[in-house]
Amino acid sequence: MYQPLHLKYRPQTLNEVIGQEHIVRTLINAILPGGSHSAIALQKIAPAYLFNGPKGTGKTSTARIMAKSLNCQSTQEPTTKPCGECNSCKGITASSSLDVTELDAASNSGVETIRELISTTQFAPVEGRYKIFIIDECHALSSQSWQALLKTIENPPRHVVFIFCTTEIHKVPETIISRCQKFDFRRVGLETLVQYLSKVAQNENININAPGIWAIVKSCGGFIRNCLVLLDQLSNLGVDEITPNWVWELSGIVPEHDLLTLTENLAKGEVTANLQILQDLIEYGKNPFVIYSSLTGFLKDLLVAKTAPDNRQITQLEEETWLELVTISQMWELTQIQASIALLMSRQQLMRDSEAAKLWLEATLIELSNIKEEKQPWTNWKTIQDAINWGKEQLPHLSQSELERHWNNLTPIKGKKAPAWVQLVQELQMKSQLQTA
Ligand SMILES: Nc1ncnc2c1ncn2[C@@H]1O[C@H](COP(=O)(O)OP(=O)(O)OP(=O)(O)O)[C@@H](O)[C@H]1O
Ligand SMILES: [Mg+2]
Ligand SMILES: [Zn+2]
Structure with a gap:
């Protein structure tokens, strides 16, 4: 049966959740049953958790693992190693457990749904130890819904656990946040992600070279799900070996060699060539805002190359690209790089909002070349x-x-x-x- 990689590799135990060590450690301590370790014995399961963090970093997966850990039937007490085989574990994986309710607040934000959900908290769990409510995208809940939840969270029945997940914590009322145990999920470190993807690729017999893996990780900026989705698409291309070029082609990000040429041309004041590159990129389906932000990021790397040529690791550029960039940086004055970055940053809103982003980008490329000329009296x-x-x-x-x-x-x-x-x-x-x- 075909299963997309990001689902096939959904972590099933806390140990499989990568890049969130701080969270995993605390949760393991919270779940472990009382016993010989007095510090842990004092821990009890909090009635409400708040999982906050960017998309695809493991919030929903961890919430489900948490539910399994609390309700697994293979042990007498909550366990940090849910078996995955018992009725409860299977039910949670299949989203059919009677004791675990998953609610997508983005599509059910009304107070009626929440009232109904709250009314079920009175009843004891059917087969597990806890009744668990996973509220995904909880920032979408109406203020009435939050009001209704507040009372329950303040004084919940002992067997009830809420797990709120959100990507936009600033939209969650402070009164709720202060009553939850909060966990901040973060983007996973690039090195960790590279190792993880290499393992997945090996497991799946996907032939991708090391620079290819790096290109995936960079183009997805540390978001695991995006990486897995892209790797999946690449593996369907049917090429002998997946290289960075394929990654760039598919991911919509701007190839580093194009950024190098743009930067070199800016230094030389060659406007026409740059406008041509821009045209080509857009014809290849690259998004103007992505081109814009890639160029801005690259000029920041240029700044590092100019001021700290031994510090490649700050930039996450390939060795080869880095060496070329250091050479190009000699054609730039420090003040020009700074002025160019400042000009680009000041255009951010225009690039994002404007339907004429491409025109703005062209205009900005021309202006950038002028900064260069003006500053060379x-x-x-x-x-x-x-x-x-x-x-x-x-x-x-x-x-x-x-x-x-x-x-x-x-x-x-x-x-x-x-x-x-x-x-x-x-x-x-x-x-x-x-x-x-
Ligand atoms: N920390 C992680 N460790 C291992 N795999 C992960 C991790 N985070 C995400 N993934 C991968 O990404 C997929 C989606 O993760 P998950 O649904 O838990 O993310 P999420 O944080 O809930 O995202 P969203 O905010 O979009 O709902 C998982 O099935 C898994 O393949
Ligand atoms: Mg989620
Ligand atoms: Zn189990």
């Missing part, structure tokens, strides 16, 4: 006097001889005086502005 200098005249324009309060003295004392940057001059003049300018301020 020396392109027009032929003699030393040209440089000094430019300095005089920026620093009118300095005399010719003072300027000449500064010029003569310059330490060249990579053997060149002009960039060092620009840097010095800008520094002096800043100082005099600070003094007059």
Whole structure:
């Protein structure tokens, strides 16, 4: 039977939940029955839990595991290793357990549903130890619904456990949050995810190389479900070996080599070539906002390459890409990179909202090339006097001889005086502005 990877690999015990160690540890302590360990013996199952975190990071899976752990019939007490075989465990997996109610608040947000649900909390569980209510997407509940729930959560029957799951905790009333034991699920670390996906690929006989796995993880930004869905799609392509190119093709993210070319062209002020790349990307079905945010992210990497060329690990770029980026960074001035990032950031809203995102992106690419040109005043200098005249324009309060003295004392940057001059003049300018301020 065909089963999508993200369902086939849904974790069934807490030990299989990856990247959420802090949560797993606390839950294991909460579930373990009283006994010889006094600290744990004092723990009791809280009446309400709140699982908060981004999409596809394990909230629903963990809620179900929690339900199984509390109700598994293979042991006398709640267990951290639910058997998966008993009626209760099977029922929960199949969403048919009488004691476990899963409610998708996004489609049932009305107070009637909640009142009905609350009325069932009076009855003892049928086969398990607890009656468990998993409320998914709970931020969608109406305020009336929350009102109705509040009383029950404050004073719940002993056998009742609520597990609220949400991706938008800011929409959950504070009165509720403060009455729940809260767990923050996070995006999983890229390294952890790479290891996990490699194991899944091996298990499934999917032939994907290591850079391919990295490309998946990066394009999905640490979200496990997205990674598994993408790996699934890639495995259906029927290619001999899955490489980053396939990943880029399918994932809608912008290939790193395109970002490199865009960045290099910006440095050279080659506008037409960049507009062509943009056109091609869009024809390939890449979304303008994704192109925009990839470029912004890449310029931030460029900033790292410029200022800390030994710190590749901050950027998550491939070694090869990184080395090229470090080379390109030498064509950029630090201030230009900063100004370019600032310009891009200021366009964020336009790129997101506007139907004309593509036009804005074109306009921004053109402007970015201008930032580059403006900031290179020396392109027009032929003699030393040209440089000094430019300095005089920026620093009118300095005399010719003072300027000449500064010029003569310059330490060249990579053997060149002009960039060092620009840097010095800008520094002096800043100082005099600070003094007059
Ligand atoms: N922490 C994790 N460990 C292992 N697999 C995970 C984890 N998180 C997500 N997955 C994978 O993603 C799938 C979906 O996870 P789950 O439904 O638990 O996410 P969720 O946080 O509830 O997401 P949503 O907010 O979209 O409801 C799982 O079936 C599993 O394959
Ligand atoms: Mg969920
Ligand atoms: Zn069981």
